Amino acid sequence: MGDAIVANSLGKRFRRYHPDRPRTFKQALVSGVRHLRPAEQVTVLEDVSFSVAPGRMLGVIGRNGAGKSTLLRLVGGIGRPDTGSVRTHGRIGALLDLGAGFHPDLTGRENVFVIGVIAGLTRRDVAARFDAIVAFAELEQAIDSPLRTYSSGMQMRLAFAVAAYTDPEILLIDEVLAVGDLAFQKKCLERIATFRSLGCAIMLVSHDPAQVRQLCDDVLWLRNGRVAAHGAAEVVVGQYVAEVGQETRHRTPADLPVQLTASGAELRMNETRFGSLELEITGLRLLDAHGRSTDTIPSGAALSVQIDFVAQQSIPAPIAGVTIRNDAGVTCLDMSTAATGHVLPTVEGRVRAVLHIERLDLARGHYFVDIGIYEQHWAYAYDYHWHVYPLEISAPFQDNGILSPPHSWEVYRPHGPEGSGPAEAVVLDAGSGHTA
Amino acid sequence: MIFPAIPGASYRRRLFYLRDLVHELVARDIKVRYKRSVLGVAWALVTPLAQLLVFSFIFRLVLPTRVPNYAPFTFCGLLVWTWFQTSVLLSAVAIVDNRELIRRPGFPAAILPLVTVSTNFVYFLVALPVLLVVVLASGIQVTPAILAMPLVMALQFLFTLCLAYLVATLHVTFRDTQHVLGLFLMLLFYLTPVFYDAASVPERFRLLYSLNPMVHLVGAYRTILLQGSLPALLPILVLGIVGTVGLRLALAIFSRASDQFVEEI
Numbered sequence: 004m005g006d007a008i009v010a011n012s013l014g015k016r017f018r019r020y021h022p023d024r025p026r027t028f029k030q031a032l033v034s035g036v037r038h039l040r041p042a043e044q045v046t047v048l049e050d051v052s053f054s055v056a057p058g059r060m061l062g063v064i065g066r067n068g069a070g071k072s073t074l075l076r077l078v079g080g081i082g083r084p085d086t087g088s089v090r091t092h093g094r095i096g097a098l099l100d101l102g103a104g105f106h107p108d109l110t111g112r113e114n115v116f117v118i119g120v121i122a123g124l125t126r127r128d129v130a131a132r133f134d135a136i137v138a139f140a141e142l143e144q145a146i147d148s149p150l151r152t153y154s155s156g157m158q159m160r161l162a163f164a165v166a167a168y169t170d171p172e173i174l175l176i177d178e179v180l181a182v183g184d185l186a187f188q189k190k191c192l193e194r195i196a197t198f199r200s201l202g203c204a205i206m207l208v209s210h211d212p213a214q215v216r217q218l219c220d221d222v223l224w225l226r227n228g229r230v231a232a233h234g235a236a237e238v239v240v241g242q243y244v245a246e247v248g249q250e251t252r253h254r255t256p257a258d259l260p261v262q263l264t265a266s267g268a269e270l271r272m273n274e275t276r277f278g279s280l281e282l283e284i285t286g287l288r289l290l291d292a293h294g295r296s297t298d299t300i301p302s303g304a305a306l307s308v309q310i311d312f313v314a315q316q317s318i319p320a321p322i323a324g325v326t327i328r329n330d331a332g333v334t335c336l337d338m339s340t341a342a343t344g345h346v347l348p349t350v351e352g353r354v355r356a357v358l359h360i361e362r363l364d365l366a367r368g369h370y371f372v373d374i375g376i377y378e379q380h381w382a383y384a385y386d387y388h389w390h391v392y393p394l395e396i397s398a399p400f401q402d403n404g405i406l407s408p409p410h411s412w413e414v415y416r417p418h419g420p421e422g423s424g425p426a427e428a429v430v431l432d433a434g435s436g437h438t439a
Numbered sequence: 440m441i442f443p444a445i446p447g448a449s450y451r452r453r454l455f456y457l458r459d460l461v462h463e464l465v466a467r468d469i470k471v472r473y474k475r476s477v478l479g480v481a482w483a484l485v486t487p488l489a490q491l492l493v494f495s496f497i498f499r500l501v502l503p504t505r506v507p508n509y510a511p512f513t514f515c516g517l518l519v520w521t522w523f524q525t526s527v528l529l530s531a532v533a534i535v536d537n538r539e540l541i542r543r544p545g546f547p548a549a550i551l552p553l554v555t556v557s558t559n560f561v562y563f564l565v566a567l568p569v570l571l572v573v574v575l576a577s578g579i580q581v582t583p584a585i586l587a588m589p590l591v592m593a594l595q596f597l598f599t600l601c602l603a604y605l606v607a608t609l610h611v612t613f614r615d616t617q618h619v620l621g622l623f624l625m626l627l628f629y630l631t632p633v634f635y636d637a638a639s640v641p642e643r644f645r646l647l648y649s650l651n652p653m654v655h656l657v658g659a660y661r662t663i664l665l666q667g668s669l670p671a672l673l674p675i676l677v678l679g680i681v682g683t684v685g686l687r688l689a690l691a692i693f694s695r696a697s698d699q700f701v702e703e704i
Binding site for chain 1: 452455456459460462463464467470471474539540541542543544545546612613614615616619698699
């Protein structure tokens with residue numbers, strides 16, 4: 004038996020239309036039909052070739068917009084390549100868009116039949132696997148309730164369970180492995196491993212180099228729609244990680260004089276400061292709950308991180324990120340505008356961004372606030388300040404570990420049957436240590 | 440092959456699969472629409488019955504017509520028209536409303552307009568017994584000619600499906616297709632003998648008037664149900680041929696466009 008997936012110098016262009024392209028008959032009547040044809044074509048994939056044998060798993064990595072998802076779709080037969088060809092042998096299963104076809108008003112049972120059939124099973128197939136699907140999703144109790152009563156985790160479990168029972172010979176996965184809780188994720192990964200041992204060819208698209216290195220045999224690295232590297236997972240992921248780090252270092256100008264921050268700390272290029280400096284962070288202030296500048300706050304208090312930066316030319320949709328690390332270099336907190344889906348506008352000139360943290364339940368200790376402004380696809384940093392801004396968290400007592408949320412202890416001797424509550428409670432209030 | 444094939448499946452299995460797919464999607468649409476109402480599928484009858492009431496009031500009391508058995512006459516026209524109009528109107532959004540299905544590997548996009556037409560066919564079938572009751576209550580004899588009904592339904596299905604594919608294709612590019620279509624269908628409604636008799640159309644307009652296929656379909660249903668005889672063969676034959684050729688054409692247009700659906704929606 005040959006390869007399950009064979010792609011031969013695949014190419015795909017997307018048509019980009021004129022902004023005045025009529026979208027309705029009304030507009031077409033008013034402005035005419037001259038902009039109906041695409042104005043230009045954007046190459047998304049070019050000359051991509053690879054093959055996947057049964058029982059092998061190919062990872063696809065690359066930055067946002069590198070063409071990963073487009074590639075996966077073409078393999079799934081969605082859309083047609085402009086050049087080259089892709090051939091597949093076997094039934095295709097896909098974990099692209101879990102929950103597609105779900106309807107909230109139908110019961111779990113009815114939904115299983117609908118999405119099972121959509122996934123390529125006949126009704127008889129679904130009926131035969133129904134019990135196994137429900138058992139896999141661990142939803143025996145809820146299966147006859149309407150789907151709208153399910154939590155999102157339950158819905159995802161049901162969707163994965165149906166997909167898991169379609170017996171695919173080719174499986175396409177698009178970053179959906181973050182399904183539900185950890186235990187269920189483990190179950191999903193085990194299921195995928197089973198498929199593989201049964202000879203299923205798998206393609207996994209992921210942002211996460213660590214996951215790809217762990218799961219895949221081979222890796223295809225896409226850069227701007229072209230194959231940057233293709234080979235054993237260890238090697239290609241290593242190259243990829245190296246390049247992403249290098250990109251920032253490469254763009255960091257080395258001959259800039261040492262600058263001082265407002266608090267007097269030194270900013271040395273390539274030591275505490277990295278980035279292309281197309282956009283420069285000019286100041287950082289840590290503000291307490293009353294808006295006063297500070298570098299010490301009590302544990303559990305509010306903290307605002309105010310970043311001033313200036314862009315010499317206009318910079319589209321940069322990403323701002325704030326990371327708090329402790330003495331040992333452990334990342335305690337990592338927040339960015341991209342993670343919460345905030346898209347910054349195009350910036351030019353002086354801009355101020357403020358991150359408000361409602362409460363910071365970190366344990367007592369010394370921390371650093373590291374800040375960075377990044378290119379819109381995380382390609383490299385414009386300006387990144389590392390280990391420059393200290394933050395002191397104060398608390399009346401020391402907790403081992405990173406977090407110190409408000410807490411108390413309750414100790415008592417239970418009476419009678421379980422759950423009858425504290426009869427003679429001895430509450431040992433440890434004191435939360437917060438100044439609230 | 441009209442539908443993109445699931446690799447490795449035999450033709451027979453594929454046919455079974457498509458039948459199941461239509462079945463499930465039609466059942467989904469119907470369940471979703473009527474699940475939370477007491478009347479259930481009987482809701483499908485509400486609109487035509489209300490229209491029947493209004494038309495009966497106007498054309499029996501306000502502007503009396505000569506049409507005998509006005510209630511079964513108009514109800515028949517209304518049911519036939521409702522199936523046609525709703526199918527075409529909803530086909531416009533069949534693709535856009537199901538974008539997540541279109542983006543699934545192996546999902547046959549061409550099934551969606553078929554599902555829309557089939558769903559509304561089910562509502563038509565549900566209303567059919569009520570029409571029969573109205574016919575019998577008016578003292579009309581039902582004859583074996585009624586056995587020809589499935590053929591007429593098949594023709595209407597074919598003709599509606601042609602339009603459904605064209606409309607669905609058009610809507611991906613022009614998002615106001617449904618509005619324009621609403622206007623077009625309203626005009627066509629008046630040009631179809633739903634609440635009046637085609638025989639009252641003046642002779643000199645007759646040829647132009649009969650270019651509307653719905654004229655012949657509505658007429659055929661009435662000949663079978665109200666006159667108890669078989670409909671004229673020629674229009675049926677022409678409709679059959681035009682419908683078959685038209686469906687191939689409409690499907691070809693749809694298939695050409697469907698590769699771009701993924702990028703457009």
